Amino acid sequence: MTAQEVRLCGLLLQEHFGEVVEKVGRNLLKSGTQNLRAIVHETGLSVDLVKKSLCVLVQHGACSFIQGRKGPGSPTEYKAHCDRVLRILRYPRYIYTAKTLYGDTGELIIEELLQRGHMTMSNTVKTVADRLTQSMDEGSSMDYGEVSATFSKLVETHFLQRCPPAAGAGTTGSSQTANSTSAAPASSTAPTPESFPDCYRVPQVTLIGRSKRSLASEEGEDQRNAKKAKMDPETHGDEGIYWQVNFERFHQHFRDQTIISAVANKLDQTSSEIVRTMLRMSEVTTSSTAPCTKPLSANEIFRSLPATYNIPRHILDQYLTLLVDDPMEFVGKAGESGGGMYIVNLNQALANLARATLESIVQERFGSRSARIFRLLLRKRHLEQKQVEDFAMIPAKEAKDMLYTLLSQNLVQLQEIPKTPDFAPSRTFYLYTVNQLPTARLLLQNCYKTVANLMERRLFEAKESKRLLEKSQRIEAILASLQASGAEPEQLTEVEEMITAPEKQQLDSLRLHVNKLDSAENQVDETIFLLESYISSSTKPTS
């Protein structure tokens, strides 16, 4: 947990859950595993507030608890997960992806689950159906069956998964791990959701009917209905089964999208379609941590190409050969049977994409000539000062200057190779080198710092104009209520004029700035995703 990550997590928690949860979360992130008393003592908050914050954090999966770690009777210990909190940055992307794949229904399902952490299927279906009905025309309402069908589809494609049963929260979970004894409720490692066989099984839910449209005009009935809804303990046969969003699957999807668009940019549309087909066929057979997909024969690929792309067989073979020979090495050949067995090199593709990102970062910050030196060093590994000047075709003085700038930014490292045991400068080789993985880590931390800075700036701007924002909100509320009750246009213009013209200008420019900062955060998050995927793929233990 680096300082930058903790700072960013703190800001995200503050924006979405309030300052109290931020304090508790920060404390947990900095101090590691702690029990309740220690948290209360260190944060100085009241016990009730700390308890509520911990509930919120556990609900959203940002915190997990272990009971009886040091033997039975020891207090419950809480641990915060930094990477889970950082996912909050990516929520809009998840929701948008669900929309492109499963339409508005899918979008709302994912949005509800992200807002609430985890929910039962029946609750989700009901809430989403109600929301959809609100936006539909008068008289029509959403059928629960449709929403359930979309939910099941999401589970089938593994975008949603069941929450693992709580470990030692009172009832002992099912003993899936081989080494769990009958007495000990706590296992040594927390079970992942995928270690339970029922992870992706949709429960039998009896949920028939249509959602009710809540009418704003009948206030009295509404209140009674609202009360009835709270008291109504309808069971639909899936109590205790909670669902959460499967982030890994979304990440797989993003990674595939990135590879496909990279191929489309480098080669052409048809090759990207071929790669898309290959990836689609390997979706369920390849685990998320595999370095490359399972081998697919050219025959299978030919059969699975989408119907709109009826290219003849020999053209397909030519395309495949082109893809294999491409220096980017997205596709590799794994054998000759079945007309040629082809794989997609996932790790290699990620490494190449990360390298392209690093090069582009250097180019945009230091200029194209520095970028040329950087690329050179990436390819040639170790080079002396003189060699750098020669290969890059840059005059000596400028090359020296640029190298030193890159060195001071830690993007380039210096390796000393002595000729004699005393490191005499005249008799030592000084070689410049670039290591891709450490540089990627460094730039990832820079990205976190960038996003944290953007958020702070946005909060600062909003705080500066707080008074103005509140005024405009009040006026909007007045306008809305006037319009709903049918007022004359003169009254409306009178209310609108309560905001003066320079204030309106100020508001507009504030909105523009805030939107820009928000948009920038989204964009930086794309880079973060790429670098994170690369780092996690290259540090995985190869079995």
Place this chain on the structure above:
Amino acid sequence: MEQKPLPLAGGEEAEYLLALKQDFRGVMKNLPFFIKPAAAQRDVQRYSDKYHSSEQTNSLTDWNLDWRRFPRELQVHIRRRVREGLAFSTMDSSVPVQKKKKKKEEEEVLLKLETLEKKEEHEQSSEEEEGGVKKKPEEEEGAEAEEEYDEEELEEETDYIMSYFDNGEEFGGDSDDNMDEAIY
């Protein structure tokens, strides 16, 4: 800076993502998961503070937790200061609170009278430490108010609606910077 950064990527997708993000933030602020810190103590003790405290404690009441998935120690206990012994009633929302309400109402009235009596004695004896003591009875009052159903008129058994207790401080708050003009 020598190099100017590239312009942001625009386009439909970026705008939609932006809208999603801002909507999400707005919704999260209204969910029960957003915990607001206790309101700052104002300089002078005001009569309306006793009635404002009930507004803040809405965070966990409308969130039905499944306590099987959470450690038991995180449950917030509401203590009622009864003279003989302590009667704990937990905020365990899995138990339908509404059914027990009617039975408890009569008891509640009696208990309330006792607690108010006790509180009066308590507050008289420690008038100097406003900050510490005020918080406790406020929190308890707020916690007690959670168990009653929230219809405006019947809260805290006053005959006045809540806006009666507005002290008029929010009125005229916009014209703070035009202090040279007289306020009529």
